[in-house]
Amino acid sequence: MLDLYHYEPTANSMKVLLCFKEKRLEFTSHYVDLHNFEQHSPDYVAINPNGQVPALVHDGHVITESTVINEYVDEVFPDIPLKPDTALGRARMRVWTKFVDEYFNPSVSLIGWHHIVKDIVKGLSEAEFEEMLKRVPLEEQRVKWRLAAGQAFPPEQLEDAKRKIGTSITRMEKQLGQTKWLAGDTYSLADIACYTLTAATPRFFPEFLNETVAPHTWEWLAAMNERPAVKAALAMSRR
Amino acid sequence: MLDLYHYEPTANSMKVLLCFKEKRLEFTSHYVDLHNFEQHSPDYVAINPNGQVPALVHDGHVITESTVINEYVDEVFPDIPLKPDTALGRARMRVWTKFVDEYFNPSVSLIGWHHIVKDIVKGLSEAEFEEMLKRVPLEEQRVKWRLAAGQAFPPEQLEDAKRKIGTSITRMEKQLGQTKWLAGDTYSLADIACYTLTAATPRFFPEFLNETVAPHTWEWLAAMNERPAVKAALAMSRR
Numbered sequence: 343m344l345d346l347y348h349y350e351p352t353a354n355s356m357k358v359l360l361c362f363k364e365k366r367l368e369f370t371s372h373y374v375d376l377h378n379f380e381q382h383s384p385d386y387v388a389i390n391p392n393g394q395v396p397a398l399v400h401d402g403h404v405i406t407e408s409t410v411i412n413e414y415v416d417e418v419f420p421d422i423p424l425k426p427d428t429a430l431g432r433a434r435m436r437v438w439t440k441f442v443d444e445y446f447n448p449s450v451s452l453i454g455w456h457h458i459v460k461d462i463v464k465g466l467s468e469a470e471f472e473e474m475l476k477r478v479p480l481e482e483q484r485v486k487w488r489l490a491a492g493q494a495f496p497p498e499q500l501e502d503a504k505r506k507i508g509t510s511i512t513r514m515e516k517q518l519g520q521t522k523w524l525a526g527d528t529y530s531l532a533d534i535a536c537y538t539l540t541a542a543t544p545r546f547f548p549e550f551l552n553e554t555v556a557p558h559t560w561e562w563l564a565a566m567n568e569r570p571a572v573k574a575a576l577a578m579s580r581r
Numbered sequence: 582m583l584d585l586y587h588y589e590p591t592a593n594s595m596k597v598l599l600c601f602k603e604k605r606l607e608f609t610s611h612y613v614d615l616h617n618f619e620q621h622s623p624d625y626v627a628i629n630p631n632g633q634v635p636a637l638v639h640d641g642h643v644i645t646e647s648t649v650i651n652e653y654v655d656e657v658f659p660d661i662p663l664k665p666d667t668a669l670g671r672a673r674m675r676v677w678t679k680f681v682d683e684y685f686n687p688s689v690s691l692i693g694w695h696h697i698v699k700d701i702v703k704g705l706s707e708a709e710f711e712e713m714l715k716r717v718p719l720e721e722q723r724v725k726w727r728l729a730a731g732q733a734f735p736p737e738q739l740e741d742a743k744r745k746i747g748t749s750i751t752r753m754e755k756q757l758g759q760t761k762w763l764a765g766d767t768y769s770l771a772d773i774a775c776y777t778l779t780a781a782t783p784r785f786f787p788e789f790l791n792e793t794v795a796p797h798t799w800e801w802l803a804a805m806n807e808r809p810a811v812k813a814a815l816a817m818s819r820r
Contacts, residue, residue, distance in 0.1 A: 403669055410675045417668040429656040430642055436649045444683055481748075509720075 344369035344415075345399040347389060349376050351575045353451065354408040356538040358396045359578060361412040361531065363571035365422045373580065377462050382477040393479040409439050412531050426528040435525035438532035441513070442539065449506035450539045453546075456500060459490035504547070511543065511550045511559060518558035537566045583608035583654075584638040586628060588615050590814045592690065593647040595777040597635045598817060600651040600770065602810035604661045612819065616701050621716040632718040648678050651770050665767040674764035677771035680752070681778065688745035689778045692785075695739060698729035743786070750782065750789045750798060757797035776805045 346362065346369045348355035362369055374380045374395050382393045390397040390406050398405045400418070405411050416424050425432050463471055471491065478484045489495050514536060517524055524532040540563060543551040553560045566572055585601065585608045587594035601608055613619045613634050621632045629636040629645050637644045639657070644650050655663050664671050702710055710730065717723045728734050753775060756763055763771040779802060782790040792799045805811055 405669070405672045407676050407679060410672050410679065413675060414668055414672040417671065429653055430644070432656065433644045433649050433653040436652060437646055440646060440649065440682070443679070481744075505720075 343401055345372060346370070346396060347372045347374050347386065347398070348396040349374055349381075350581060351578050352542075353447065353454070353538055355396050356541075356575060357408040357535055358398070358411050359575040360534045360537065360571055361415060361424060363574045364424060364534070364569075365415065365419055367415065367419060371578065379474055379477070382474070382479070387477075387479060391479060393477075393483070409443055409531075409535070412439075412534070416531065424529070424531050424534070426525050426530055431526050431528060431530075435530045435532040438524050439535045441510075442535040445506060446510040446536070446539050449503040449510070452495060452503040453500060453507075455486060455490040456493070456495050459487065460493060463487075463491045507543070507547055508550045511540070511556055514540070514562075515556040515559045518562050523562075533562075533566065537563075537572070541566075582640060584611060585609065585635060586611045586613050586625065586637070587635040588613055588620075589820060590817050591781075592686065592693070592777055594635050595780075595814060596647040596774055597637070597650050598814040599773045599776065599810055600654060600663060602813045603663060603773070603808075604654065604658055606654065606658060610817065618713055618716070621713070621718070626716075626718060630718060632716075632722070648682055648770075648774070651678075651773065655770065663768070663770050663773070665764050665769055670765050670767060670769075674769045674771040677763050678774045680749075681774040684745060685749040685775070685778050688742040688749070691734065691742040692739060692746075694725060694729040695732070695734050698726065699732060702726075702730045746782070746786055747789045750779070750795055753779070753801075754795040754798045757801050762801075772801075772805065776802075776811070780805075 344362075344367060346358060348359060348371065350356075351359050374386060376395070380386060381395055386397075387393050389399065389404055392406065394406070396406075396408055396411065398411045398414070400414075405414050412424070426435055463474075466474065475484050475487055478487060514524065521527060523529050524536060540551060540559070544563070550556070551559060551563070583601075583606060585597060587598060587610065589595075590598050613625060615634070619625060620629075620634055625636075626632050628638065628643055631645065633645070635645075635647055635650065637650045637653070639653075644653050651663070665674055702713075705713065714723050714726060717726060753763065760766060762768050763775055779790060779798070783802070789795070790798060790802070
């Protein structure tokens with residue numbers, strides 16, 4: 343009944359996997375290998391015309407966008423809720439999930455593309471790369487592939503993305519100095535969304551996330567890493 | 582009990598005004614004049630530290646972000662609901678409100694800033710402009726003010742924004758060819774969000790929104806313009 347199309351437990355794919363694991367949902371996992379461009383295959387584009395992961399198929403209906411998927415499954419399967427039980431708490435949670443989607447995630451994503459895409463495309467000839475690009479449904483994504491493959495993101499854009507990762511952690515730190523979880527006293531989809539982007543921050547940007555400069559976020563991250571659902575999602579990695 | 586801080590009935594301020602009018606909520610309107618930089622005043626920044634409109638104060642609690650505000654009031658005041666009554670319908674609605682926030686609105690906003698900011702700042706000396714900038718809380722917004730005031734958005738960025746307005750209308754047209762409203766059979770926050778950006782499209786980009794190229798969207802827009810709540814929100818204009 344629940345078919346989840348996802349990549350590795352990172353970024354937006356991790357966002358849905360964490361939610362599904364926290365809620366102990368039974369689902370069929372469909373691994374979409376972004377390193378083999380499976381997200382642009384006709385079979386997958388028939389499910390999500392944007393050619394992006396994740397996507398959920400529930401009772402024959404397709405739901406896209408990781409943030410929307412998580413709100414959806416939390417409504418349809420209300421056991422083990424992942425939203426605060428007040429409207430105010432839910433509003434605070436949604437400010438966070440929105441901040442992740444509009445600010446934090448694009449910054450991490452840009453730097454990720456800059457470092458990863460060159461390896462993904464290095465085995466392709468120029469003609470093969472152009473053939474691959476033709477199958478990318480969204481114009482914006484085609485532009486991003488071309489820039490990333492050519493290592494051509496403007497340096498000031500990469501610097502700005504890095505700055506935004508820093509301000510994102512600062513914002514988390516301020517909140518986590520006041521409340522146990524990001525939306526208040528309740529563990530929620532806000533924590534799940536932020537974790538997908540901060541899990542690897544100590545490795546890639548230790549200057550932004552360490553015990554000294556962001557002690558509350560450091561403690562929160564340790565608590566997140568101990569959650570059985572987080573461990574279960576990370577155990578789904580194939581790389 | 583409901584204090585709404587907003588600007589003219591355009592963009593994100595219109596998004597909340599339309600919602601409040603549709604739901605026939607009693608609220609105190611606080612007009613924040615963006616032409617006088619009132620959104621950066623210490624009084625307003627005490628309410629929304631980001632220095633952006635709209636903001637809602639309900640029973641002493643501040644709620645920011647127009648999309649979050651609309652979901653909040655629809656939960657707290659469930660009479661005259663503005664969400665579909667199924668989880669699937671709400672997911673479809675949220676894909677639209679998210680699309681507006683992440684794709685359609687930034688495109689319209691960029692072009693709006695390019696055309697409007699030069700008039701807003703033309704009475705300021707260079708020193709006064711720098712003083713104004715110092716009060717802008719967000720670094721990203723300071724950069725945007727400087728670029729817009731100097732008419733320095735890259736032409737290719739403006740062209741790309743225009744293209745995205747076109748693809749946004751195309752996406753609406755496809756949906757409105759299948760269902761009466763954007764999220765299905767139910768008038769919802771998705772229609773409200775899209776209206777804030779399409780109300781002026783026939784005037785500024787008639788090539789994208791006219792009776793011939795987007796007949797369903799044209800009809801939808803006419804139906805929107807006839808709604809008493811839309812008329813009531815538009816009647817709040819001071820300019």
